[in-house]
Amino acid sequence: MFSLAHFPTVTDHGVITHVMVPIGIYEKLTGEHPAALKPPSADDVNAAIAVLNDPRTAWHDADAILQQFVREGIEQARRRRDITQAQLGASVGLSQPQISRIEKNPDAAPLGILRRIAEVLSSAPATPQP
Amino acid sequence: MWDWLDQLHDRLSRAPESKRRWLHRAVRLSGPVVGWLHDPARTESQRLAFAELLLQLDADPIGNSSPILQPNALPGMRWAPFDAHKAIFVLDLATGEIRVALCV
Numbered sequence: 001m002f003s004l005a006h007f008p009t010v011t012d013h014g015v016i017t018h019v020m021v022p023i024g025i026y027e028k029l030t031g032e033h034p035a036a037l038k039p040p041s042a043d044d045v046n047a048a049i050a051v052l053n054d055p056r057t058a059w060h061d062a063d064a065i066l067q068q069f070v071r072e073g074i075e076q077a078r079r080r081r082d083i084t085q086a087q088l089g090a091s092v093g094l095s096q097p098q099i100s101r102i103e104k105n106p107d108a109a110p111l112g113i114l115r116r117i118a119e120v121l122s123s124a125p126a127t128p129q130p
Numbered sequence: 131m132w133d134w135l136d137q138l139h140d141r142l143s144r145a146p147e148s149k150r151r152w153l154h155r156a157v158r159l160s161g162p163v164v165g166w167l168h169d170p171a172r173t174e175s176q177r178l179a180f181a182e183l184l185l186q187l188d189a190d191p192i193g194n195s196s197p198i199l200q201p202n203a204l205p206g207m208r209w210a211p212f213d214a215h216k217a218i219f220v221l222d223l224a225t226g227e228i229r230v231a232l233c234v
Contacts, residue, residue: 027214036211040218040234045200045207048218048232051160052204059229060164062157066184073178 067106074117075103081124092116153188156227163217166233179213180233186210187228191221 010018023034040048051057078088085103086096092113094102102109102117159167167177186194187210195210197203198218206221219230 036214036216039196039198040209040216042200044216044218044232044234045198045203047234048207049202049204051162051231052220052229057231058161058164059158060161062159062184062228062230063153065159065164065167066152066181073181076178 074106074121077121078103081121083121083124088117088120091120153184155188155191156225157184157188157230158228159230160232163230163233176213176215179215180217183210183212183217187219191226191228195219195221 008020009016010020021029026034078085083091084096085099089096089099092099093116094113099117102113106114166172167180183194191208195208198207198209204220206223207218208221209216209218216234217230218232218234219228221228
């Protein structure tokens with residue numbers, strides 16, 4: 001549990017208006033990572049230039065990668081909401097094995113089904129992450 | 131907080147049934163980026179944050195990134211934050227294509 005007594009504060013007429021917290025706590029509270037907002041270092045840029053200029057660099061379609069993440073995302077979103085495959089299936093009119101197959105291969109599922117799954121998952125509150 | 135499910139739902143609502151691609155523009159990832167993403171050290175939230183970034187860059191690559199101002203930077207070279215990381219990419223203004231070279 002955080003206590004204001006641990007951190008420097010700024011007050012205005014006796015009312016605390018600002019609290020200075022360590023960056024790790026700020027990240028935990030906001031989910032933001034201020035270090036990531038700094039431009040990349042010269043070394044990182046040079047490494048990226050080397051990748052871009054190297055004719056041996058393999059290039060992959062991001063769309064396929066994104067669909068893979070969505071597949072994993074459906075399962076993760078369902079778990080974050082404490083919904084079983086059977087419950088999700090009941091909500092969208094499918095069986096548990098069908099939901100399992102969709103989580104394994106969502107691009108083989110009709111978009112209408114994916115839309116209904118997204119609707120159910122979007123409307124269910126997520127359990128806070130540790 | 132941007133909710134990828136909202137974005138997914140929006141995409142699915144607007145996309146014709148026959149359309150199977152999720153990204154509108156050509157977006158390619160370098161081998162090092164794919165390797166970085168599949169590294170066992172990556173967490174699901176990091177991968178999802180990267181997926182969100184892809185959708186954001188697909189929608190508005192200029193508005194969702196910053197130019198790299200280093201003198202030897204290649205034309206169209208930009209960067210964007212995701213999770214606690216950054217993606218360095220090149221945007222081809224003529225074609226709209228994005229090539230993500232590195233995640234750091």
